Amino acid sequence: MVMPSPSPIRTKKTWAVGIPTVDLSLGRPELSELILRASEEYGFFKVTNHGVSQRAVSRLEEEVVEFFAKPAPEKQRAGPASPFGYGCKNIGPNGDMGELEYLLLHSDPISIAERSKTICGDPGNFSSAVNSYIATARELTCEILDLLAEGLWLSDKYALSGLIRDRQSDSLLRINHYPPAKDVKNIGWDLSTRLDQHSRGGNGRVGFGEHSDPQILTLLWSNDVEGLQICLPDGLWIPVPPDPNAFYVMVGDMLQALTNGRLKSVRHRAMANSPKPRLSLVYFGAPPVNAWISPLPELVSPRAPTPTLYRPFTWGEYKKAMYSLRLSDSRLDLFKIQSSSNKIAS
Numbered sequence: 001m002v003m004p005s006p007s008p009i010r011t012k013k014t015w016a017v018g019i020p021t022v023d024l025s026l027g028r029p030e031l032s033e034l035i036l037r038a039s040e041e042y043g044f045f046k047v048t049n050h051g052v053s054q055r056a057v058s059r060l061e062e063e064v065v066e067f068f069a070k071p072a073p074e075k076q077r078a079g080p081a082s083p084f085g086y087g088c089k090n091i092g093p094n095g096d097m098g099e100l101e102y103l104l105l106h107s108d109p110i111s112i113a114e115r116s117k118t119i120c121g122d123p124g125n126f127s128s129a130v131n132s133y134i135a136t137a138r139e140l141t142c143e144i145l146d147l148l149a150e151g152l153w154l155s156d157k158y159a160l161s162g163l164i165r166d167r168q169s170d171s172l173l174r175i176n177h178y179p180p181a182k183d184v185k186n187i188g189w190d191l192s193t194r195l196d197q198h199s200r201g202g203n204g205r206v207g208f209g210e211h212s213d214p215q216i217l218t219l220l221w222s223n224d225v226e227g228l229q230i231c232l233p234d235g236l237w238i239p240v241p242p243d244p245n246a247f248y249v250m251v252g253d254m255l256q257a258l259t260n261g262r263l264k265s266v267r268h269r270a271m272a273n274s275p276k277p278r279l280s281l282v283y284f285g286a287p288p289v290n291a292w293i294s295p296l297p298e299l300v301s302p303r304a305p306t307p308t309l310y311r312p313f314t315w316g317e318y319k320k321a322m323y324s325l326r327l328s329d330s331r332l333d334l335f336k337i338q339s340s341s342n343k344i345a346s
């Protein structure tokens with residue numbers, strides 16, 4: 001695995017730093033140790049030699065490129081995204097804005113079949129491309145979670161992947177399209193949006209503002225256009241070079257809670273500064289709505305330094321809190337146990 005140098009090297013214009021990269025063709029136990037280390041240190045890593053067929057990706061890519069090329073009124077037939085469907089610039093229900101348009105889909109095939117009727121003239125073909133991408137993304141996500149379970153010495157090897165394999169899993173697929181920067185001026189920003197963007201993303205145009213993903217694990221593919229940035233534990237934002245031959249993996253809030261804070265959900269954002277359109281396919285592996293989330297027993301010790309950090313809650317309860325908050329809010333903090341030893345530790 002290539003790990004970032006301890007202190008990023010500053011070049012003339014950019015921060016150059018290595019992204020932790022895991023070659024999935026390596027054998028165990030080395031593989032599970034590498035994945036665990038990257039998840040602990042960064043909550044983020046790149047996977048290569050992942051075995052996902054190029055066809056599953058390119059088939060969906062072709063479908064969604066065709067969709068986003070349609071005139072706005074046609075795309076709006078699939079919206080608004082509340083929460084599922086087509087969205088443009090609005091992210092979530094609380095006023096977050098970004099320089100993007102997107103499709104947000106639940107992974108349930110019945111809901112995909114219904115939504116596809118509003119997205120494509122050939123809904124059967126569209127839903128088949130979505131379903132096969134989701135099936136592939138789910139497999140890879142579960143493989144990574146099983147490796148993490150092994151690295152963490154969990155007694156139930158499927159304690160993490162079982163939540164995503166569950167038929168009731170609340171996993172999602174988000175397809176983001178960031179228009180090329182030269183077109184952005186036509187979209188018509190108001191002053192408050194520009195100030196908001198500036199405070200959240202520095203000088204560039206923010207496509208998708210800073211946040212952590214709420215679910216268990218995120219699997220992200222993008223075309224060959226830059227934009228994704230992650231926040232290192234010291235607060236430094238670094239660009240992630242695009243690589244359509246790889247996937248990027250992000251620890252979500254639920255995995256942070258399940259591992260009692262040992263793995264940390266990574267804060268990230270996507271900038272929309274490229275003259276080329278950026279496309280990302282983002283699979284969010286999530287538990288069923290009624291699943292209870294509480295730190296796994298192996299990761300809790302009755303005494304410091306690892307007392308229970310989070311109270312038990314259901315994924316449904318977490319989602320309710322999440323939809324009441326802004327994109328950049330640290331929603332997991334609401335579920336922290338404020339014991340005296342935790343207060344000292346934090």
Ligand SMILES: C=C1C[C@]23C[C@@]1(O)CC[C@H]2[C@@]12CC[C@H](O)[C@@](C)(C(=O)O1)[C@H]2[C@@H]3C(=O)O
Nearest residue numbers: 083091092093096213214322323325326327
């Ligand atoms: C502002 C919001 C959009 C979001 C729901 C939320 O209230 C806070 C979390 C947001 C997020 C970020 C990651 C995913 O893209 C997403 C689908 C998710 O599960 O949480 C979005 C939500 C959304 O766009 O509905």
Ligand SMILES: O=C(O)CCC(=O)C(=O)O
Nearest residue numbers: 174176208228270280282
């Ligand atoms: O498009 C990207 O690279 C990031 C998107 C993202 O963070 C999200 O959809 O949650």
Ligand SMILES: [Fe+2]
Nearest residue numbers: 211212213268
């Ligand atoms: Fe995200």
